[in-house]
Amino acid sequence: MFSNTYTLSKRALGILLLVVGVGGFAAILMIDILDVGREGGIGPSQRIALAAMAALALLGLTLIPLGDTPA
C-alpha cells in the first residue's frame, strides 16, 4: 500500500465505502443507545444521516464487482 505504484482499486474503494457506511450507520444508532437519557428518539437530522450512511454502504457494494480497475 505504501509503494510508489500502489493505487486504490474500485474494489478497495468499494470496501472502504461499505465499511464507512456500515460503521457510520452503527455509530449514529449508538448515540441513542449510549446516551439513554436523550429525549425524542431518532431525530430528523439523525434519520437523514442514517439514510446517507446506508446509501454510502450501498454505493460501496456496487463498486466491489468492478475488481482491480483503478479507482
Next chain:
Amino acid sequence: MKSSSSLLSRFQTAALIAATIVLGFLLYVYLAYAVNLMQFPFDYDQGEGFELVDTILFSQGRQPYLDANVYPFYASNYPPLYHVVAAPFVWFFGAQYWYGRLLGFLSSLVAATAIAWAVQRNTGHRWIALLSGLAFLASNTVYHIGPLFRQHMFMVMFETLAIVVLAGVNEVASQPRRRRLLLLGILLLLAAGYTKQLAAFTAVGAFAFLLIRQPRRAFFWGIGFAIAAGGIFLALNLITNGEWWNHVIRANINQYNLDQTIGLYRLWWSLHGALIIPAALLVLYELYFDRLSIYSIWFVFAVGVGAASGQWGAGDSYFSTAVAAMCILSGIFAGRTLRGGWRFPTNYLTRLTRPLSGLRHATAAGVATLVPLLYLAYGVATFHMPTEGFLFDDLARIFNIRPNTNFAFYDSAGRIAGGYADIGHLTTQADIDAGWQITHIVREAQGSAMTEDAGFSIRAGRDVVGNPTQLLNLASAGLFASRELIGMIERQEFGVIVFRGQLYPVDVLQAIAAHYAPETTIGMNGFTYIIMRPR
C-alpha cells in the same frame, strides 16, 4: 444523414449563442452591482463593517482575537488572511469599503477563470469553457457575495485554484515539477483554510483524491500539511492567549436549524439544477467507468458542506464552493459530449444495459442536442437583474420583468428559503444620504456610541464597540460575560445605540430595552435602523 447532422450542429450553435447572450448579460449585471457597491460607503451586508475593523486592526499591527468581555467588547470569528491582504490598502486609502469589495469581486473573476481553464484543459472546447466560467458568475449565490467586503469569495478562489493545480499532479512525470505543483496546491489549501474555516472540507476532499491515487503520497504530504496547518494554529493561539481558539472554533458552533438546511438545498437545486445534473452524471461515470477526478471528489465534499448551512449565521454562501465544482464538472460533461469523447469499458453495468445498446446512438444524439440547452436553462433559472437604472428599466419594461423583492430588483430565487441573503439590489443616493444622517447622529452623541453596523462608528471617528453577532456566538457558547457591557448600558454611558437587526445577546437586548428608548427610525438600504437614546 448529412443534413440531419448539419441541422444538429446549427441547433447546437444557436443554443450556445443564446446561452452566451443570457450568461453574458448576467455578467454585465454582476459588473453593475460590483461597481455600485464599491461606491457605497457604509455596510451593505451585515458584518462587512466588522471585516473592515479586522483589516484596520491588522494595518495597525494589532489583531482582532480579543477578550470580548471588556471594552470595546470586540472580537472576530474569522481567520486572518483576507484582512491581512487588505490591510495595506488602509495605509494608503484609510478605512474604506471599496477595496475589500474589489478584492472579493476580483477573487470571483479569478475563480471563474480557473474554472474555464480547467474545462478547456480537459475538453479543448473553448466555448463551453467560457460558458462554465460565466455560469459560475451567474449563480445567484456568487452574485450576492462576490462584491462584498467578506472573505468568503477569497476562500472560494483559493479552493478553486488549489483543486485546479492538484488535478493533474499524479500524471506529471517529472518529480521536481510534480513536487512543486503539490507544494503550490497545498499552500493554496492552507491559504483557503486561513481565509475561512469552511475550506477544511475542500482540503479533506483534496487529500481523499491523493489517497485514492497514491496513498504513500497522500500520507507524506498529509503529514506536512497537518504540521504546517497545526503549527500556524498553535502559533495564533499562543499569540492571542487562547482567544483564537475561543473565537474561531468554540464560538462558531451554533444552533442548528434543519429546515433552513433543507430549504437551502432545495433552493440550490432549483437554481442550479440544469448544471447539477450533468455534474452528478460525470461523477457517476467516473465512479463506474473511469478514474475518479479531484473535481468529482471535491464536488461531493462541497455539496456535503451545504449540510452546515442550517447553522445560525450560515446561509446560501455555503453552496458557493459546490457551485464552482459543479461548473467544472458540468463543463467537462458538456465539452466531452459535444466532442464525442465518452468511452464505456466493459463491466457488469455495460453487460446489464446490453439489451439497450441499439438505443446508444439515439441517446448520444439526444444528449448532444440537450447539452447546449442546459446552459440556456441555467441562465434562465438563475436570472436576476435590477429593474431600474441605465438599460435595466428599458429591458425590464420590454421583457415585462417586475421586481419580486422589496427593492427594484428581480431575483429568480424568490427569497423563500431562510438563510438566503436578502441582498443583490443596487444602492441609491437616498441610501448614502441616510447613512450620513445616521453617522451625524453617532458623531454628535454624548459619551460613547454603540452601532450594530460598524460603518457608522468608523465614519464618525468613534470606537467600534461590540460585534453583535460574535457576542451572540460567544454568549450561546457560554463564553461571554456580559456584566461589564450591561453595566455601561445601565449607567447610560452610550449616548446613542443604533439597532439594525437586534442581534446582541438576549440579556444585552433586555438591558438596552430597560434603559434606552427608540427616538427615531431611519431607512437605509432596505433596513430600518432604530436610533435608541437613554430614557
